Amino acid sequence: MSQQQEQIRAAVLAIVKRLAPEIDPTRIIADKPLRTQIDLDSMDWLNVLATIHEKLGVNIPETDYGKVQTLDGIVAYLADKIPAAAPE
Amino acid sequence: MKPVLIRKQSADAPTDAAFSWAAVGRELGIAPDGAVNIAQLAVDRHAQSALAEKTAFRFLAAEGSVRDLSYRQLAELSDRFGNALTSLGVRKGDCVFVLCGRICELYVAVLGALKIGAVVSPLFQSFGPEPIRSRIAQAAGQVLVTTASAYQRKVAALRPELPSLKHVLLVDDLGTGAIADTLDLHALLRAAPDTPALVPTGPEDPALLHFTSGTTGLPKGAIHVHGAVVTHFATARSALDLKPDDIFWCTADPGWVTGTSYGIVAPLVLGVTSIVDEADFDPLRWIEILENERVNVWYTAPTAIRLLMKAGPELFAGHRFPDLRFIASVGEALNPEAVCWGQEAFGRPIHDNWWQSETGGIMIANTAALDIKPGSMGRPLPGIAAHVVRHPAGEPVTVIETPDTVGELALETGWPSMFRGYLNQPERYRACFAGHLYLTGDLVRRDADGYYWFVGRSDDVIKSSGHLIGSFEVERVLMAHPAVAEAGVIGKPDALAGEVIKAFVVLKQGITANEDLRLDLLGHARRRLGAAVAPREIAFVPALPHTRSGKIMRRLLKARELGLPEGDSSTLEPGAAPGEKK
Numbered sequence: 001m002s003q004q005q006e007q008i009r010a011a012v013l014a015i016v017k018r019l020a021p022e023i024d025p026t027r028i029i030a031d032k033p034l035r036t037q038i039d040l041d042s043m044d045w046l047n048v049l050a051t052i053h054e055k056l057g058v059n060i061p062e063t064d065y066g067k068v069q070t071l072d073g074i075v076a077y078l079a080d081k082i083p084a085a086a087p088e
Numbered sequence: 089m090k091p092v093l094i095r096k097q098s099a100d101a102p103t104d105a106a107f108s109w110a111a112v113g114r115e116l117g118i119a120p121d122g123a124v125n126i127a128q129l130a131v132d133r134h135a136q137s138a139l140a141e142k143t144a145f146r147f148l149a150a151e152g153s154v155r156d157l158s159y160r161q162l163a164e165l166s167d168r169f170g171n172a173l174t175s176l177g178v179r180k181g182d183c184v185f186v187l188c189g190r191i192c193e194l195y196v197a198v199l200g201a202l203k204i205g206a207v208v209s210p211l212f213q214s215f216g217p218e219p220i221r222s223r224i225a226q227a228a229g230q231v232l233v234t235t236a237s238a239y240q241r242k243v244a245a246l247r248p249e250l251p252s253l254k255h256v257l258l259v260d261d262l263g264t265g266a267i268a269d270t271l272d273l274h275a276l277l278r279a280a281p282d283t284p285a286l287v288p289t290g291p292e293d294p295a296l297l298h299f300t301s302g303t304t305g306l307p308k309g310a311i312h313v314h315g316a317v318v319t320h321f322a323t324a325r326s327a328l329d330l331k332p333d334d335i336f337w338c339t340a341d342p343g344w345v346t347g348t349s350y351g352i353v354a355p356l357v358l359g360v361t362s363i364v365d366e367a368d369f370d371p372l373r374w375i376e377i378l379e380n381e382r383v384n385v386w387y388t389a390p391t392a393i394r395l396l397m398k399a400g401p402e403l404f405a406g407h408r409f410p411d412l413r414f415i416a417s418v419g420e421a422l423n424p425e426a427v428c429w430g431q432e433a434f435g436r437p438i439h440d441n442w443w444q445s446e447t448g449g450i451m452i453a454n455t456a457a458l459d460i461k462p463g464s465m466g467r468p469l470p471g472i473a474a475h476v477v478r479h480p481a482g483e484p485v486t487v488i489e490t491p492d493t494v495g496e497l498a499l500e501t502g503w504p505s506m507f508r509g510y511l512n513q514p515e516r517y518r519a520c521f522a523g524h525l526y527l528t529g530d531l532v533r534r535d536a537d538g539y540y541w542f543v544g545r546s547d548d549v550i551k552s553s554g555h556l557i558g559s560f561e562v563e564r565v566l567m568a569h570p571a572v573a574e575a576g577v578i579g580k581p582d583a584l585a586g587e588v589i590k591a592f593v594v595l596k597q598g599i600t601a602n603e604d605l606r607l608d609l610l611g612h613a614r615r616r617l618g619a620a621v622a623p624r625e626i627a628f629v630p631a632l633p634h635t636r637s638g639k640i641m642r643r644l645l646k647a648r649e650l651g652l653p654e655g656d657s658s659t660l661e662p663g664a665a666p667g668e669k670k
Contacts, residue, residue: 020619021611033150035368036189041214041619042369042395043553043585062371062399 001075008056008078012071015051019044030071058082091428094437094460107470109504112322116357118291118315125289126296126317127166127202130356132286135163143361147192148377150367157192159359162199165192165277169200170285172276173231176255180205180287183227183297186342187211187220187234187243190366193259193273194342197233198352202295202314205287206231209297209309212343212555216618217242218565219307221249223299227309227511228252235261239270242618291315291504297511298345300445301549301558309511310445316349317357319449319471319505324354326469327441327453329414334384337363337377339392344555345445346418349505350387354449371399375407378434382411389419391553393426393438394584401433409434414456416441419554420586421542424462440465442542444528445556446520448505452540464539465532473500476534477525485522491536494543498525548642550579552587557621559642565616566591566623569609571599576632576640577623580649591623592645594632601628 001009013025016038023038035045052074053059058081060068068074110120117133118124134140140160147155157165178184184201186208188194194210201208209227211220220242224232229252234243236258247253247269256270266272289295296312324330328350336355340347355362363381367373369392378386396403415430415438422440430438441453442465452474454466468474476495479485488495501524510517520527531543550557559577566575574594579587593609595601606626613622633641647654 018607020614021607022615033368039214039216039614039619041553042391043582043588043624044619045368046395046584047624062395062403065370066372 002079004082005075005079008082009071009075011056012052012074012078015055016040016048019047019051028071033069034071034074035069052078056082092461094427094431094462096457096459104470109318109322109471109502112471113318113504116318116321118318121291123288124291124314124317125203125205125286126314126353126357127199128286129317129321130353131159131163131166131199132203132284134159134356134359139359142359144356145192145195146361146363146381147190148363148365148367148381155192157195159356162196162356164282165196166200166203167282167285168277168280169196170203170287171283172257172280173201173206174204174285175280176231176271178204178206178231178255180289181207181294182231183207183209183229184231184233185209185211185224185227185229187213187215187232187238188259189213189235190341190347190364191235191259193233195352195364196277197257197273198342198348199356200285201231203285203287205289205293207294207297207311209299210342210344210348211299212341212618212620213238214618214620215242215343216614216616216621217246218616219561219618219621221246222306222561223309224250224253226306227297231255231257233257233259233273235259236264236267236270237261239267289314292508294508296348298348298445300345301556301561302516302547304560305513305516305558307558307561308513308516310448310507311509311511312448312505313508316448316505317353319503320349320354321357322471323450323453323469324350324358327439327450327455328354328385328387328416329456330355330358330360330385332359334360334413335363335382335411336360336385336387337365337381337383338387339365339374340387340389340418345448346387346389349449369395371396371403375403378409378412379407384411385414385416386412387416387418389554390417390422390426391419391585393417393422393429396433397426397429398584404433409436412436415439416453418443418450420551421463421465427460427462437462442466442530442540444530446507446526446528447499447503448507449503451499451503461535461537461539464535464541466540467538468540471503474498474534474540475500475525476532477522477527479522479527485525485527492533494531494533496546497528497530497532497540498522499528500524501526548578548646550577550587550589552579552582552589553585553620555620557589562589562591562613562617562621562623563640565613566593566609568616569612571595571605572609573597574632574640576642576645578642578646578649580625580646588625589621589623590625590627590649592627592629592632594629 143156257273299307338351439454476488477498562577580590582588
């Protein structure tokens with residue numbers, strides 16, 4: 001995982017953790033659907049997406065929800081939309 | 089501007105004159121006071137008919153696989169499940185809880201348990217340990233059917249507190265093999281014979297237990313009987329326009345009453361094919377299911393509709409719904425914009441209807457033939473007599489005849505799916521009735537054309553994403569946190585969910601409110617209550633407003649939250665709370 005992806009992953013987990021403080025990020029299986037692992041309901045999920053939009057500046061349209069079901073999927077999706085800050 | 093009336097081509101709205109519940113029962117082959125079993129009428133009857141090989145359920149797995157289950161297969165699997173329960177010593181009247189996602193095993197378990205006369209109580213999969221514990225304990229549940237993952241996360245630690253729970257049957261979704269003090273459901277099904285499991289049941293024998301919430305006290309378990317199936321059958325036709333050859337999709341989770349009455353029982357009794365989506369809500373996925381599965385009748389909920397509206401017209405680009413004939417919604421009053429949006433998005437208006445856990449089936453509806461007044465819940469269905477009543481505390485109930493006058497919605501008793509009691513709470517059950525009227529607790533008005541309009545609840549119960557949530561259940565868990573002195577919970581209006589749960593928390597002396605504590609408290613609540621019941625917002629306040637008798641004035645908390653007039657505060661305790669700490 002690139003440094004940018006690491007940063008995105010940490011930022012996403014921080015967002016999830018603010019909405020669902022009970023989760024233990026070390027237990028998340030990154031390539032399995034996120035919501036069923038940590039009991040995020042539809043409203044929680046919308047809040048996660050709205051906060052991603054606010055903090056990371058990426059709007060995930062409804063038609064792309066299928067691509068962001070897993071933590072890996074979210075990180076890959078965002079990494080694709082966020083230009084790398086500087087060449088490594 | 090939105091139309092105030094959506095006209096239907098056919099003006100022949102069903103008339104009440106020719107309708108009788110007994111006649112509907114005869115149509116199902118039920119003799120007066122004869123044997124009736126929901127699962128027999130839903131499954132076995134078709135498995136022994138020309139419909140045997142017809143698909144009863146099509147399960148759409150999250151990862152894309154499809155599994156069809158015919159009426160014959162469903163009959164065989166539910167017989168096996170019923171026989172497995174019998175071999176474990178489960179008897180007629182024993183309570184079987186189900187806690188899992190919308191997987192095949194859930195449907196098999198519900199129907200198999202009904203066959204042997206067990207009382208089935210489906211629990212919502214998003215419940216946390218505390219709602220699960222309190223419901224199983226209240227009903228002295230003997231059996232729980234769940235998945236290994238849900239068991240490990242939510243139930244295993246509760247076992248010492250649930251002495252009634254003799255058997256936990258697991259679907260091994262983790263692939264980890266045997267778990268202590270549980271049985272493997274699939275192994276039980278394989279070992280059990282597929283001989284008929286049916287045990288004779290009568291129309292008044294309890295079949296289903298649906299927990300619902302009030303403002304005070306613990307959740308109430310509404311008891312429903314096998315005879316309720318007559319209402320499910322009749323209303324699926326009258327309110328949902330469901331016909332035997334339809335593909336039907338009820339999106340409700342069977343953990344709530346809609347998902348049982350109309351996600352399991354009604355479509356099976358009619359012999360239709362139902363779509364079951366095992367995945368979480370996903371706008372594009374839903375649009376594709378409606379289109380690709382050629383859904384004819386779709387029964388969904390306001391929150392889902394508003395989320396689809398929010399997605400905008402791009403979501404619908406390139407999709408067509410020529411098979412979709414009827415769309416209905418339930419859970420909370422559907423806003424007029426959403427009713428009309430259905431026309432734009434699907435070429436069909438959305439038909440709102442009204443009922444509750446206690447009524448067991450749809451009571452008031454916008455039907456296929458009836459002109460729609462967007463924003464109205466429609467008119468009473470055949471066999472249902474509704475009234476608007478006034479009942480001031482301590483005085484007799486009077487019926488309001490003047491149109492457009494707000495009062496409580498009341499229904500004349502006698503429809504087959506009326507609840508027969510609140511489990512262990514006979515006084516609360518009695519309090520729901522005045523003579524031959526069931527008092528619903530919902531405030532409505534009826535216009536001059538006989539359409540009913542939802543106005544609000546007569547109590548402080550919260551409705552979030554269409555689900556009733558009792559403030560007390562949430563407050564009790566918050567108060568179990570060591571930093572909390574007192575908590576008051578309200579429903580805060582929300583554009584998508586209808587209401588979201590907001591908690592006002594008073595901390596114990598010497599404890600400082602800060603963000604870490606807020607997150608700790610939020611985690612505490614979510615861990616115990618689950619995402620569906622836990623508060624989404626927590627505010628720290630120095631004190632809560634109380635009545636002189638010491639009850640938290642949730643209505644006042646809500647008025648303050650919304651910046652509304654606080655109304656009559658004459659019963660308020662002196663020196664009651666100032667506002668929220670920022």
